Amino acid sequence: MSTHAFQAPKGTRDFYPSDLAVRRHIEHAWRSASIDCGFDEVEGPAFEHLELYTAKSGEGIVNELFSFRRAGGENDYALRPEFTPTLARMVAARAGALPVPVKWFAIPNMFRAERPQRGRLREFVQWNIDTLGVEGAATDIDVIACAILALERLGLTPLDVQVRLSHRVAIGRLLSALGVSEEKSADAMTLLDRRDKLKPDEFATRAQALGLSAEGVASFDLAARATQPLADEISALATKIGIPVEALAALDEVRAAATRAGILEWCTVDIGIVRGLAYYTGTVFEIHEISGAERAVAGGGRYDGLVELFGGPKMAACGFGMGDVVLANVLRDRKLLPDDGAALLPRPDAFVISAGSEAAEAELPRLMMALRRAGFHARSSSKVTRNVGKLLGDAGKARARFAVILGAELTEGQIALKNLDSGSHSGSQTLVALAELTEHLRVKA
RNA sequence: GAGGCCAUAGCUCAGCUGGUAGAGCACCGGAUUGUGAUUUCGGCUGUCGCGGGUUCGAUCCCCGUUGGUCUCCCCA
Numbered sequence: 001m002s003t004h005a006f007q008a009p010k011g012t013r014d015f016y017p018s019d020l021a022v023r024r025h026i027e028h029a030w031r032s033a034s035i036d037c038g039f040d041e042v043e044g045p046a047f048e049h050l051e052l053y054t055a056k057s058g059e060g061i062v063n064e065l066f067s068f069r070r071a072g073g074e075n076d077y078a079l080r081p082e083f084t085p086t087l088a089r090m091v092a093a094r095a096g097a098l099p100v101p102v103k104w105f106a107i108p109n110m111f112r113a114e115r116p117q118r119g120r121l122r123e124f125v126q127w128n129i130d131t132l133g134v135e136g137a138a139t140d141i142d143v144i145a146c147a148i149l150a151l152e153r154l155g156l157t158p159l160d161v162q163v164r165l166s167h168r169v170a171i172g173r174l175l176s177a178l179g180v181s182e183e184k185s186a187d188a189m190t191l192l193d194r195r196d197k198l199k200p201d202e203f204a205t206r207a208q209a210l211g212l213s214a215e216g217v218a219s220f221d222l223a224a225r226a227t228q229p230l231a232d233e234i235s236a237l238a239t240k241i242g243i244p245v246e247a248l249a250a251l252d253e254v255r256a257a258a259t260r261a262g263i264l265e266w267c268t269v270d271i272g273i274v275r276g277l278a279y280y281t282g283t284v285f286e287i288h289e290i291s292g293a294e295r296a297v298a299g300g301g302r303y304d305g306l307v308e309l310f311g312g313p314k315m316a317a318c319g320f321g322m323g324d325v326v327l328a329n330v331l332r333d334r335k336l337l338p339d340d341g342a343a344l345l346p347r348p349d350a351f352v353i354s355a356g357s358e359a360a361e362a363e364l365p366r367l368m369m370a371l372r373r374a375g376f377h378a379r380s381s382s383k384v385t386r387n388v389g390k391l392l393g394d395a396g397k398a399r400a401r402f403a404v405i406l407g408a409e410l411t412e413g414q415i416a417l418k419n420l421d422s423g424s425h426s427g428s429q430t431l432v433a434l435a436e437l438t439e440h441l442r443v444k445a
Numbered sequence: 446g447a448g449g450c451c452a453u454a455g456c457u458c459a460g461c462u463g464g465u466a467g468a469g470c471a472c473c474g475g476a477u478u479g480u481g482a483u484u485u486c487g488g489c490u491g492u493c494g495c496g497g498g499u500u501c502g503a504u505c506c507c508c509g510u511u512g513g514u515c516u517c518c519c520c521a
Contacts, residue, residue, distance in 0.1 A: 008512080057521060115518090299521090383473085386479090416479085
């Protein structure tokens with residue numbers, strides 16, 4: 001390819017100012033929700049030893065990674081495809097010294113060697129929330145509630161997105177109650193996970209392969225598609241599937257915790273939510289746009305064995321990841337992002353205009369620096385025209401709060417301060433002493 | 446990894462059965478030597494994604510390639 005036509009690598013994004021403004025808007029909701037929920041921010045390397053990932057996910061993961069070896073080097077590395085191994089490594093390294101619970105969040109970029117499609121890119125940003133060292137449904141709900149808080153701050157409601165949740169222990173007992181043997185349990189969960197992708201007859205065939213009777217297959221099919229608002233009694237779900245209520249006791253604990261936290265309306269029980277088999281040990285959940293039009297906004301759950309897997313002590317853990325790509329799609333679907341991301345850029349406090357006199361020309365650069373030293377976001381025009389109308393046009397396009405006009409009054413030490421937010425009329429303009437400008441901006445900001 | 450569609454100005458797009466390109470917006474300047482959304486006049490812009498082939502001649506047809514988009518696969 002010739003040198004004048006470089007393109008960004010497949011599945012990566014260039015963030016022009018208006019694009020980055022959107023990303024920061026999302027990240028701000030994530031970060032503020034994390035902090036308000038008591039999580040501390042952490043960060044790790046953008047690449048790790050390849051073995052860190054194969055240790056958790058097996059050799060098969062390598063195809064999904066961007067891995068590399070330094071020219072002449074002997075170590076294999078991989079760009080991080082997820083944050084959890086890094087987190088587990090960090091916790092394991094200092095497990096003895098960390099106060100429990102460990103409540104950490106991170107907003108790292110991730111890399112996956114996948115073919116890009118809607119909601120999936122090769123580089124993206126993912127918000128990670130994790131609580132370690134504490135067992136119990138209340139912790140699971142604490143984590144989920146933090147996700148909800150961030151989504152709420154972005155303008156979403158329970159009518160836009162739902163937390164679809166299930167519980168590994170409950171599913172295990174459910175399967176057992178339906179007559180699925182211990183050995184077939186993993187197969188059964190895989191089948192639950194694939195319920196929407198398989199044709200009915202193929203689903204039935206595979207259900208029979210679990211060793212179920214015709215009646216058992218019917219119940220299994222019912223269970224696989226079972227969803228109900230978390231607000232409804234868990235016993236209703238058990239009755240519907242035809243199993244003892246006690247089998248779903250774990251879900252009832254989650255429901256009780258969600259009730260106490262006041263997030264019931266955001267949650268739906270969904271027996272079809274399974275997620276990584278070798279990984280999760282308790283509550284599992286995904287957050288979905290309610291119509292199912294987009295991929296999962298977030299996914300996570302309880303994974304009590306993970307820190308141990310990375311050489312640490314046995315440690316309870318619960319967390320989730322939320323990517324920026326699907327979330328931005330959902331926000332756009334719901335008209336919760338401006339058409340032009342520039343509307344999310346920081347607004348100038350003052351836009352300084354010289355009307356053209358020698359005194360004004362001399363004053364402008366001095367005033368700019370003075371305003372900035374005082375902590376104001378100050379801009380001026382680079383246009384050569386001194387047509388005040390045109391320059392006010394620039395001020396408006398810059399979305400400045402105030403225009404500061406250096407005109408004839410400057411000889412008396414005064415400038416015109418125009419409030420650009422108060423409509424298109426000139427009535428909102430006052431003469432103020434140049435020396436008192438910062439005071440006026442401070443009061444009116 | 447498999448397949449469909451797409452790529453023309455900074456942006457959104459037009460461009461006839463092949464004859465080397467236009468519009469709107471944006472941008473810059475003036476009208477108007479002091480007042481901003483829908484005043485007005487003028488101006489700038491392209492190796493038509495890239496490479497090759499067919500042809501007298503390719504933005505247009507063919508092949509390859511890069512990127513985008515969507516589906517399948519996968520999904521920590």
